[in-house]
Amino acid sequence: MDSVLIIDDERNIRTLVARVLGQDNLEVHTAGTGKEGLDLAEESGADVVLLDLRLPDTDGIQVLRELRARRPETAVIIITAFGQIETAVAAMKSGAADYLEKPFIHLDKLRLAVARALEEVKARREIQRLHATEAGKYQIVGESLATRQLRDMISQLARSEAHTILIHGESGTGKELVARGLHYESARHTAPFMEVNCAAITETLFESELFGHEKGAFTDAKATKKGLMELADHGTLFLDEIGEISPASQAKLLRCLQERAFKRVGGVRDIKVDVRVITATNRSLEALVKDGRFREDLFYRLNVIPIAIPPLRERRDDIVPLARYFLAEANRTFHRGIRSFAPETERLLASFGWPGNVRELKNLIERLVILGTTDTIEPGQLPGQFLGRADVPVAVETPGKLRTLAAVELTYIVSVLEHVKGNKSEAAKVLGITRQTLRKKLAEGPAD
Ligand SMILES: Nc1ncnc2c1ncn2[C@@H]1O[C@H](COP(=O)(O)OP(=O)(O)OP(=O)(O)O)[C@@H](O)[C@H]1O
Ligand SMILES: [Mg+2]
Incomplete structure (x- = not known):
């Protein structure tokens, strides 16, 4: 449902607007102060914001600017006092989509302004979508809030000229995805995105890979070769695992970034390029700097715009949407038709720790889709560590999807086995059965 937020200190106005727009089948949120409004705009993902310029806590224009910066895709309609045309003009200049005059807000005008703003928002989104097929x-x-903010930041950065961006996050959180997203959303997308994994190349190779070499620069240099920096001109160079480069490579990279120019190995000519350099690391560069293993000056050069991607366990609202997205994707890739997760399966996924982050989730869903035989993925199909968690009730059944006692029993046995790290004598003791019985039950499998 399209959502509208009204920020106004007058309760009467809030109630009136909420009632009128509510009738138009819009989801309406209300806030009485600028601060509350800014928070709510992000939380509710408002498509249109109606903003009173006279607020008790902050200057309305300031709120408008903040809204434009944080949520560029949201349309803001301002509410001014009657006759304050200069204020309205100033607001339009700061990016408002339209304005309405108080105290006498004409209801049809209100409706029309909101409908028009929504149309614009949708058209803009559609253009963006088409433009960004890649x-x-x-x-x-x-x-999650973190991911929504990340998306906003990416579209903001895509439109900016910021030259160096450092992405930090645990393994599998989506650093490379973000780097590619930044490139393909930006005006640079018509030029190349070049990448190099710094952990995978040697110190000697680093320099010639990055800057290229002249013919005869070293024994194997049979011909002149352009480096990635040169190939990425007008585009993006992505240096993955930047924490792994040697001190010598750090010095060379620093010089290149400072001067925005470099020489090919064995070359004399300075080559100037226009390249956005995105680096990524799953280690703390600050810590490496403290240990003296990473140059502080290079760190500051790279860290102009830092992007921190939190681990998946700290943004649990992402888990179910991601799982559903990967389910659809895996169905397409593997030509399967698994429709959904059982609600209990989603609950278990959402409460898991995900040490391998999004990559681990994606791999699991692919495995479930490949192995799955039913329409719905049931909790029993999840690996033992999901079912063995102490804070999760084991084998809770959902009505309508009843399973045999043997199947439930087996799920429980497996979870106990996980719990005791596969020790069968221990598991038998916990279960109150003999080892022989345990072995028999495991051999028989579920009677589904
Ligand atoms: N928010 C997301 N939405 C959709 N897919 C995602 C998301 N985050 C990560 N992925 C997917 O998860 C996988 C891992 O992401 P990616 O390779 O970008 O992680 P990484 O942080 O670079 O990991 P590493 O540090 O191990 O290199 C990829 O297949 C990526 O497409
Ligand atoms: Mg990566």
């Missing part, structure tokens, strides 16, 4: 491949899925 970017669509690098869609950042998730509903």
